[in-house]
Amino acid sequence: MKRKWSFITSFFIIGFLLFPFIAGAEEKKAEDSKPIGEWSWLSRGQELGPWWLVSSKFYDPHPKQLLYHIDTNFSYSDLSGNVEGEIWNVSGALTLRKAPFSSYTDYSFSRNKTTITAFDSTNVVEKETLSELLRYDILKWLALEGGFSWYNDSAKFYSDSHSVFGGVSVWPLNKTKLWLKLSTFYAFGEIKYRNDLLESSFIQMPDYESGAFFGQETLNWQITKMFSLTQYFDYTYSFEDSDPSLIFGVPREEEENVIRWNFNVTFNVKITPTIYFFTKYAIVHDENPLSRTQASIIKYEEDDTSLSVGFGLVW
Numbered sequence: 001m002k003r004k005w006s007f008i009t010s011f012f013i014i015g016f017l018l019f020p021f022i023a024g025a026e027e028k029k030a031e032d033s034k035p036i037g038e039w040s041w042l043s044r045g046q047e048l049g050p051w052w053l054v055s056s057k058f059y060d061p062h063p064k065q066l067l068y069h070i071d072t073n074f075s076y077s078d079l080s081g082n083v084e085g086e087i088w089n090v091s092g093a094l095t096l097r098k099a100p101f102s103s104y105t106d107y108s109f110s111r112n113k114t115t116i117t118a119f120d121s122t123n124v125v126e127k128e129t130l131s132e133l134l135r136y137d138i139l140k141w142l143a144l145e146g147g148f149s150w151y152n153d154s155a156k157f158y159s160d161s162h163s164v165f166g167g168v169s170v171w172p173l174n175k176t177k178l179w180l181k182l183s184t185f186y187a188f189g190e191i192k193y194r195n196d197l198l199e200s201s202f203i204q205m206p207d208y209e210s211g212a213f214f215g216q217e218t219l220n221w222q223i224t225k226m227f228s229l230t231q232y233f234d235y236t237y238s239f240e241d242s243d244p245s246l247i248f249g250v251p252r253e254e255e256e257n258v259i260r261w262n263f264n265v266t267f268n269v270k271i272t273p274t275i276y277f278f279t280k281y282a283i284v285h286d287e288n289p290l291s292r293t294q295a296s297i298i299k300y301e302e303d304d305t306s307l308s309v310g311f312g313l314v315w
């Protein structure tokens with residue numbers, strides 16, 4: 001029942017916040033045959049600066065066009081010798097705005113394939129995430145937000161896990177080159193485990209559903225025209241304990257909740273208005289029922305860290 005109502009709620013939130021984007025459909029039909037640069041209803045908003053980082057109320061008046069911003073990046077590593085492998089990450093973000101409504105869509109996929117030459121053993125780890133954030137700006141420093149996220153992570157045996165959330169955001173720091181945004185949400189999510197992969201370790205994990213507190217912090221600093229810094233942190237604390245898992249067919253008596261946080265910092269170097277290079281350091285901390293279950297059977301690290309270098313395209 002909880003899952004049903006979470007999807008119904010998210011459906012109405014998404015429908016309500018997407019209405020302004022659909023309402024202008026008739027206006028754009030007459031211009032569909034023109035080059036995209038000549039569409040009067042669509043604009044990159046270049047004259048506004050980094051508009052996607054701030055509230056639409058920051059501009060008075062705000063352009064009437066539908067604004068868009070696209071950011072994609074890619075990184076790749078190749079290993080050879082005693083350990084052979086390839087590691088690559090790709091991500092993309094699409095921002096749309098029809099003031100006072102904004103839509104933020106993010107997708108990322110990473111694949112880590114390594115082979116130990118001595119044993120001719122290969123391991124493949126894949127992680128995939130998709131999120132949608134919808135926002136209604138009330139003031140320069142205040143907005144209502146809601147959305148959903150979906151993710152898979154083979155290293156943590158997550159499969160088709162998801163959450164929906166809604167809450168408020170504030171900008172306590174809203175300067176020309178420095179922006180700080182804080183968000184707090186109520187979330188409801190479900191974690192599904194790949195029990196087909198856990199069977200070999202004689203572990204069975206039940207699906208986990210819970211309401212949770214979800215908080216975000218984002219800092220953007222435009223150091224110079226060429227250099228910029230982005231720092232991000234989020235924290236999730238679930239309210240409900242999990243159902244007991246099974247180890248060797250015997251139920252565990254302990255019931256655990258989920259605590260998860262992410263931290264990353266990215267340094268960007270703009271080469272052209274379209275191309276940039278970046279260095280990113282990230283930490284993901286995940287305390288969940290499976291991490292504690294495996295502690296006595298399989299080595300399971302709750303912290304994953306990564307350092308990546310790559311390039312990106314914006315338009």
